[in-house]
Amino acid sequence: SDHQLIYPPSPDQMDWSSLFPHYVVDEPQDQQTPAPETSTSQDLAPLKVKRISKDVEVADIGCGFGGLLIALAPTMPDTLILGLEIRVSVTHFVEDRIKALRAQNDEAKLYRNVGVLRANTMKFLPNFFRKGQLSKIFICFPDPHFKARKHKQRIVSTTLNSEYAYVLRPGGIVYTITDVPNLHEWMVQHFDAHPSFERVPEEEQEADPCVAIMRTETEEGKKVERHKGEKHVALFRRLEDPAW
Ligand code: SAM
Numbered sequence: 001s002d003h004q005l006i007y008p009p010s011p012d013q014m015d016w017s018s019l020f021p022h023y024v025v026d027e028p029q030d031q032q033t034p035a036p037e038t039s040t041s042q043d044l045a046p047l048k049v050k051r052i053s054k055d056v057e058v059a060d061i062g063c064g065f066g067g068l069l070i071a072l073a074p075t076m077p078d079t080l081i082l083g084l085e086i087r088v089s090v091t092h093f094v095e096d097r098i099k100a101l102r103a104q105n106d107e108a109k110l111y112r113n114v115g116v117l118r119a120n121t122m123k124f125l126p127n128f129f130r131k132g133q134l135s136k137i138f139i140c141f142p143d144p145h146f147k148a149r150k151h152k153q154r155i156v157s158t159t160l161n162s163e164y165a166y167v168l169r170p171g172g173i174v175y176t177i178t179d180v181p182n183l184h185e186w187m188v189q190h191f192d193a194h195p196s197f198e199r200v201p202e203e204e205q206e207a208d209p210c211v212a213i214m215r216t217e218t219e220e221g222k223k224v225e226r227h228k229g230e231k232h233v234a235l236f237r238r239l240e241d242p243a244w
Contacts, residue, residue, distance in 0.1 A: 017050035019115035071217035141220035
């Protein structure tokens with residue numbers, strides 16, 4: 001349950017260094033945590049986190065076994081990509097997968113830009129990301145929660161769309177895909193109704209290389225392929241906030 005989930009009080013206090021160790025920046029000596037003998041009130045000292053040289057810009061909400069993350073990583077080698085997943089064992093699986101790929105591709109320096117974090121994205125998204133930090137959010141084959149009384153557990157809703165709008169920069173894109181027609185309609189309705197988003201036209205959608213990756217490289221996408229199921233895709237652009 002949530003009390004076992006670790007999340008920072010604010011994005012500034014998030015320590016990304018263990019997820020993206022190759023991006024850690026050396027800070028000048030005087031900014032580091034003082035050595036115990038020189039520290040007077042250590043318990044009260046502000047928490048120091050190791051800084052990294054870039055911010056995460058791409059988030060995969062409910063990343064599952066990480067197929068999308070792994071496929072995206074080499075296509076945008078200078079962008080930090082983060083998968084968020086609520087299941088502990090699945091998160092560990094993706095961590096191991098990334099570790100192995102980094103080791104195998106050490107010389108090429110691949111997969112250093114991708115990481116995974118255990119999180120409940122329905123609750124703590126603004127704890128991890130600043131306003132406008134992200135350029136892309138992927139919501140691939142989210143759990144359908146078919147029954148009406150379960151709809152509040154869907155990860156697309158009016159409230160959650162406002163959180164996606166908060167962490168996404170103007171011009172940023174939410175990518176959605178599902179094999180459940182009713183869920184597709186639900187997602188389209190909720191994003192269309194939200195003042196911060198507009199639907200990306202189909203032509204532009206189909207020209208976006210991320211869309212092909214999302215269709216073919218997610219584990220769920222592969223499963224749907226095997227069953228010859230349909231895949232419904234919709235993209236939404238984060239609009240500028242109106243000038244007041
Ligand atoms: N996106 C992956 C794919 O396309 O292969 C996985 C899709 S799977 C059907 C949905 C995933 O979302 C599951 O791995 C589930 O554990 C995760 N999930 C569900 N609710 C979540 C939440 N609130 N926060 C983070 N992950 C969540």
